[in-house]
Amino acid sequence: MALIGVFDSGVGGLSILDEALRQLPEHDYIYLADSINAPYGEKSSEWIASRSMELCQYLAAQGCDAIMVACNTATAEAIAHIRKTLGHIPIIGVEPGIKPAAMQSSNGVVGVLATEATLKSDKFNALLATLPNDCQFIKQAGPGLVPLIEAGQANSEETLELLAEHLEPIQDAGADTLVLGCTHYPFLRKAIRKLLGDSVNLIDTSEAVVRQLKRKLEAQGMHLDNGKCGAIQFISSKDAELLHQMAQELMQSDLDERSTQSQLVSIFK
Template identity: 45%
Template sequence: MACLGVFDSGLGGLTVVREIQRLLPSLPLIYIGDSLHAPYGSRSEDEICQLSLAQAEFLLAQGCTALVIACNTATAAAAKTLREHFPLVPIIGMEPAVKPAAAATKSGIVGVLATVGTLQSARFAALLDRFAAEITVLTRSCPGWVEAVEAGAFETPETVSLLQREVEPLLAAGADTLVLGCTHFPALRPTLQALVGPEVTLIDTGVAVACRVAEQVAASREDAGSLTLFTSGTPTVFSHSARAILGVEWLPMALPLVWKDGRLENA
């Protein structure tokens, strides 16, 4: 039976899980939200690689047959390493949606909202070289956005102020398309769309990743579908925000994990 493992630095990857469940409702999913170390964007590449390897090992030990790195920063830092360590396991990563944004923009100006780790990565530079030659790409590193999502503060006045600070310079420069280049950011989409107006297009890669999963993982029609949540953070806080992101009234409580000697263990 196929089982998909998904991990991210906290809650953000659940925006990807949401799209996978819409497309493959019968696919069993196991999710790790490493809230203890969120956000990954300010951490070194070596540290992100070690965190990612430990989460991949834990998920494979739970019986997962494929993995999604539901984090742009972790994909940039660790995807190559994970594929070298687990050559027989399908591993699907994330990257900012520069290509569809380039196709969508009418003004020729695109804003990319992401973490420092993503924006400074060689992977992002390669995306710009491949798909952004004929457009102008402006970037913002969005400090505080991940923390707002982790706290479940999706539409507080403080969060609106954080969003305004980053998007207003992009809009003033003529950007008509904004890329949500961190998996946490789609959780802020309703607030962000209300702020920028309907004429500005918001793009993320959750649907594209779900389609990629459908290509590589065969979900049986006989499976009932399930979602098991693990977190290195506080299970009650994590579960409350997870329900909001997934749009459900009830979820089983997230199971606690602890880091011990660089490995993940059940608490």
């Protein structure tokens, strides 16, 4: 059994934790939300890199055997430095699934909904440059969406109206595939389906990300499926009880069958 750290700017990484609990239920998890500073997508590259490193070092100090950087923005800006600094443990990041989207699109028009920082990052654009020129990517930032999700308003009318504005250029371009390029955005599936219907294919990389974690654990002999459920510790830089409550509301996993605890870490204010 391993201790897995999962870090995000807020509640978005709960989509990754949810998938991890499905594929790897037997491990213990620490979920660290830097909610007092959410969203990361509109902050400077330097700040994101520094803060992400600080929080990953904290998780490493708690004894984590692996860390999932469950934030697209933090992955884009900081993961290379984090891996170099914390080279003794596996560091798994997330990035927009533009490659599988390009392969699955029928008409070659793909929408990418992500944060401004992710879309401008060198990592994202380097990946984009490796893909076929015959696929058109409609890149769209989603300012305002993350704060609404953080406030528990993923399915509110306000969110639906803002989402409609952000999706309009993607709809106008005729995209048949939409990449959810922020870990918060899977929680908008219901709203997206309401606006786009079922004909648009949604790409969420959480399943592939957790498969990568599983491979890393197996390589180190730390993955044993014993049929048990590990414990989860929810840590927040803002409101740990609210984080726990939102986890119960947003996640499909049954948290009642696990040992859970919440903790406010004031050092990260």
